[in-house]
Amino acid sequence: MRLLLVVDNHLGRTKDGQVWSKGIYDYSFFSRYLDVFEEVNVAIRIEDIKDNIGYPNLCSGQNLKFLPIPDFHGVNGYIKNYFSVKKAINSYSKDCDCAIIRIPSAIGFQFASIIKNKIPYALEVVVDPWDFAAPGMLRSKVRPLVRLHWTNQLKKLCKHANGVSYVTQFALQKRYPNKAQIHKESLQHFQSYYSSANIKKDFFAPPKVFLPSQKAFQIIHVANTINSYVKGHKELIKAVSLLNKKGHDLSVKFVGDGELVSEFQEYAKLLRVEEKISFVGRIPDKDSMKRALAESDLFVFPTHGEGLPRVLIEAMAVGLPCISTRINGIPELLSDDLLINVGDIEELIRKIEYLISNSSLMTEVSKKMSYKAKEYSEDKLQIRRKQFYIKLKKYTESVLKEK
Template identity: 35%
Template sequence: MRTLIAVETVFFKTPDQEIWTTGQNDYTFWKRYLHFFDEILVVSRVKTVEEKDDNWIKASGPNVTFVELPFYQGPRQYLQKDKIIKDIIKENIVKADAYILRVPGRIASLCWFEIRRRKLPYFLEVCGDPWESLRRGNVKSIVRPIARVLSYWRLKSQCINAEATSYVTNYALQKRYPPNPLKPTFSISDVVLNESVAINYIDRKYKYSKERVVKIINAGTMNTFYKGHETQLEALKHLIKKGYNVKLFFAGDGKLRGHFERKVKKMSLEKNVVFLGMISGSDQLQREFNKYDLFILPSYVEGMPRVLIEAMAVSLPCIASDVGGIPEILNAKCLVKPRNPVMLADKIIEIITDDEKMENYSKENFLKSTEYSKSTLDAKRTSFYSLVKKQIKLYILQ
């Protein structure tokens, strides 16, 4: 059975025809589908490059074929290539037996339009919330307000008409984008924890003192504002003014990195902020986490953030925004309101100055992360993908 999967990830193609990713959707990710389907067709943007970056991970491999859409960034470039993209999708829709759309996203929606036009069954993996991600201040675009409304209603329609739907949250996304009550629904996180890391609790031996530099890390894309980088910098400024010896490390990269670097300079925080760049792969990121005292994720919007669970899996105390699926996994006493740097700074002070809280949250986070072990999630995925396979076989026989 050949299954088409639509994703928003941008991939990179080198002259040897291999395809690479900066971290998401590598070949290991595709293997979760290949356990159930003979071949997968990945519909996504692919950018041709002369050579690969050392931090990229291989995305291509046996039984994975990429339907290469031309690379674009933003509405203007998309409109210039709209017809080519739609023609490629139309040509390749007929090559698949089953359709799994990872939503929200423009590419998944273009596939959805063609699938619906042909009255074919489809299945969803709901990974985010466009109503929140396209809120004012998160994306700077003249078409943002229209895109927000259209994306919201489109995702609601996609969910209600899907043959089965899998959400990365237990209830947050389901509440805003309800599934068809007569169709099967699943709650399956996208996180894949390395069990050799997750089953070993790390005793961090933390003890606060004014002389000690408290090392705080955040990891996230710098392609948008909604990961809360500016909120973190404002909070850091408050901490320094109050005399706390803290240093903030940013893991990640993107088109806005220069903007954030300039803001650091403008705020005179050069000695207190370090840009680590892209850290590829969960294993490498989790090893990096071991160097720090606290993880923060004050995002303005999230689905179920993989990086937060990865930090919890190596027993890091964490502070995060009370958005999306985060309240499902993190202690309520470790949550802050988004876009509130003073509240974030106060919460950091509350936790880093209390050795007992640091130890308790460390253990609590680790135990919670075990619910996202590979074996646990694989069992849930088996139920979902087995259902997809069974329903498609019945549809073909009709």
């Protein structure tokens, strides 16, 4: 059976036809769908590149085919390419038996609106658009429209799709209920939950031990794309500035790149904390990411919009004490004493100080992080993913028999 997989990202294609990724995607990510489907066709934005410098992760592999969508950036780019994307959707959906759409995204919504009455399809809901496009988060005049439109679209699609899986166990399901949840699961309508994380056994590390003599602390924050205010960069810079003025010795390593890096660097200079703030660019491979996390003391992620952040689970997997926001699925990972309200810098300062002032507490939290992260190991998650894919395949087989 041939699956159409719709993913919102940017990949590069070299002259030999091989497809490469800058970030989290690689063949192991896409091949998880091959556990059930014989062939997977991935519809994704692709640009032609001379070589894979800057694109270290190979995505191409056996039984995997990439269907290029015109590569564009931003709202204006999407509008200019709208009809080209529509043409691609009509073409690609004819060659597949069913679809899984990772959503929300402009491309994902467009695919779903066109194929929803043509072939069986399921959704993987990975983030909440209501939070992602909240005021101040996106630098676009149409942000309010995006927020309302995407939220309403997601609500409608979850009630229409044959299957819906969420990255959270409870949070996203409350705002975006699906048909199986409202009525009853059946062959035609089904649901599940699982994270997008693909954390292998060798990524996990023993819990950390913190000593009373430690005075300096390295904080790490990870957001591969730094093109919006969603991930709380400014709040963390402000908090570190104020904590250092109080006599603490904190520094922050920001992982990721994008058009707002220079703005955040200028903000650090304005607060006279630029020597304590570093932007290290993207870390594309898992070994380097594990090393960067393991070399740090604390993961702080004051994000405004998430489903269930993969980067937070990865930080927990190496035993980092973590602080993040009370939003969507994050309270499913962290206890309340490690959570802050969105945008609350004073609470962020209190929680950071609460940890770094008590070495035994930091050690105990590290143990809790390591233990909780094991629930999200790749082997455990893949069991639930596979069950969900099998349900889509079984329903598709029943539809094909009727034709």
